[in-house]
Amino acid sequence: MYDFLFLALFAGLGVALVAGPMGSLVVWQRMAYFGDTLAHGSLLGIALGLWFSWSNSIAVVVVCLFIAGLLIVFERQHLLATDTVLGILSHGSLALGLVALTLIPGARTDMEALLFGDILTVTTAEVTVVWLMAACVLIALWRLWPSLLAITVHEDLARVEGVRVDVVKAVLKLLLALVVAISMKVVGVLLITALLIIPAATARHFAKTPEQMAVLASIIAMLAVCAGLAASWWLNTPVGPSIVVSASLFFVLVLAGRGYRPLA
């Protein structure tokens, strides 16, 4: 009877698990705006999916990868500042997605579900996809972790020590695109970045090593998913925003409990 609740919980926990290490990297490398851009672009992915009758997840992944590729190309050109390029890609693709969704004949889309998530209607197939993708991303992060940290600390030093910096950076962007694609159903286009950065920022206060921060961020994100689902169940609030509110509450509580002390 409560199957849908368990499916929702499973999907949410899968996303939260991978959001820990990925969110930490997003925070360290200041990629929050990039995450937002991918998230906005995924709306365009949904539109494309409806247009060509592809599965949603595939269409979203395709568009996110395309945007990540565009950004890599733009960054190499050095014509515009990165945040300007991101602004163009982010809002351009969001607007295009919104327009495209209304133009598609016969498509009745629930805009609110797209923007803020619709985890309670998640299917078994979708949960499987979430966990498969999460597993792939986690394995890739595991393998690349030393290189990812090394380029976070100093790119040229990493390069001299033999890290293939450009490849690692490109792969990180692509992995983030995958995470965005699977997060969309859980928290929606507008809140994906929050699920990545708020648990990581909270975990920062307790962590002494990068690995501690990544693992703690996963745990905090999972707690936020549970709390958000519970709040939604008892208070009848939308799930996606409830998850993000829970994560934000954790952050505020930690900040208040800790007071102003320098970070370790």
Added chain:
Amino acid sequence: MTALIELRGAGKSFANRTVLQAVNLNLVPGRIVTLIGPNGAGKTTLVKIVLGLLQPDTGSVQRSVQLRVGYMPQKLHIDPTLPLQVDRFLQFANADTAVCLAALDRVGIAHLIKQPVSGLSGGEMQRMLLARALLRKPNLLVLDEPVQGVDVTGQEALYQLIGELRDELNCGILMVSHDLHLVMAATDEVVCLNQHVCCHGTPQQVSVDPEFVALFGAKTALYTHHHDHEHGLHSGVVNGATSGLRDATCSHDTAQQAAKEGSQPDV
């Protein structure tokens, strides 16, 4: 002696602007070469070519097959959101904790092994970077402004450490420096760069070279003013050809320098 790296006629330009032209550079084991030059002289570009991060447009780069480079970057900014302790920082170069500790011990900061990197002082940070470069067991050390952000006593100690490391490892060292005075004492050869090699040679030769004087003479000369005390005692030491290039009230360091060099009146 076989060269670790030999640049012949290396040139590089970015967007039609020439940054380096016809640079010859020869780095051999056991010799400290210091690269000096004004901002925009192409020092960073030359270092990147030596490191293999950039390829020259013209000329050639010969690398010894045994070349192992230890690189100490100019500045390390660790974002405060990244929790990172000194031991973890060193593990990027070598995963063995005992080896990391030995390297830290060699540069004199073994007690800082569990400290967060973001809390280190300027001198401690430079020593940590040096330790990481050592972990690569280099036969060439490339040190980009190694004493940056270090007070003057610390600078002397650091240059001394670099000299000791050169003797122990018999490695070649390429240093980039702004601090003309202290570095002169710590180096075997100076290469004065301003897009091309203006002049090179021993510190004594370079410091009287007209091209060097034209670049640095009027402003910074051989020396910057670090101390805040009176020192009439040494003022008589400053005389001769280059004394007009320096602030006459700041002769203290110059006198020390001269003493160290075995009384070279012109340095």
